[in-house]
Amino acid sequence: MTVLATDPSWALLRPEPRPAVEVVATGTPEASILPAPVTTGASTLPAPAKPGAGTAASGTGTGTGSGSEAAGASTLPAPAAARPSDSDLEVVRFDPDPATPGGTTTIHAFVGNGGPDTTASPFTVVITLPEGVSPEGPYFPSDCRVTGHGRVVRCVFGAGLREGRSATALIPVRLDPELPVGRLSGGSVTVRSADDRNDGNNRQLFDIRVAEAAAGS
Template sequence: MRLRHTLAFGTGALLVAALMPADTAAAVDPDSRPGSVPAAANASGTTDRSRSDLKAVRLDPDPTPPGGTTEVHAFVVNLGPERTASPFQVILRVPGGLTILRPKFPDDCAPSGDRVITCTFPAGMNPLETATAIIPVRADAKVPAGTTREGHVTVACDDDSNRLNNRIPLTFTISDPNEG
């Protein structure tokens, strides 16, 4: 099971609508659940690409002291107007001085060294739904307090019609363990 949040109803829809470009927000009608029907197979039996727009949303992790851990919530929303017809990947890259630990969710992410991890989510994310990968990160004990470093979350999907909003920076802050 993949962590997905349906934000099509209630106050969550307002949050997602605020993240959308004006022309996309008007094109997605949460009451009609556009794209909720699986993508049709074409004559060759393969699935046609959808017109979906996956966006990485910036959620900076909490500060952590040298040697401490924090969690990255790599958050992605489908701005629509259609359901994804292909799987998508959420990729986290952390800067030097930080190490990716075993993911909490999903637990089958694929690390590439200590500083890059890729989590794959299945096809079928409806417009206004979100997916979150939860990945702990440890700061090296030698990184001085007060240091900030930049990492990135990227979403990749063959269906994505707008690749300009697929990569966002994250700020990792190394806090002073003596300050409250």
């Protein structure tokens, strides 16, 4: 699949539920490509005299500068923070592949942007694991963090997800060897963002099917 250069490398077409394929540092917005500001040359004017300085003979010298004026201080306003966009992030349900007790599978936390705007803020994907399931890295993105006594994984994606594109956090997990064969419920994926105006589709549950081990394995 070809991803346009204007998208982050982790962004995929939506709604195809497949994982991202490139590992990049996604926790922060992309660095600016604007050129660095040019440093002005050093001033050739004499340094201002300290207040109260004068000739030793008269003792009546006057200062030539004000202590409240910082030489070379910028008069430009501070840059404004990016405004949240009008975008709708949605979690799409995606059950992982079955696994045997003691085996491994991968949680696909699949998030799409329904638009109409490109996201202007980072968004956080929170994966809550069922009991009896433990995260086992490496994760995608690589800076995902495990919290909640080992049952919650938080992953941050940067701004720039366009309408109709998706992002997937990949969380490998291991099943407890004592789990019974059957369907394991209690897992969920949630997305949080300052941009999102609709929280009705920000959470989806998932199940893990615990399969019987093959004979002789």
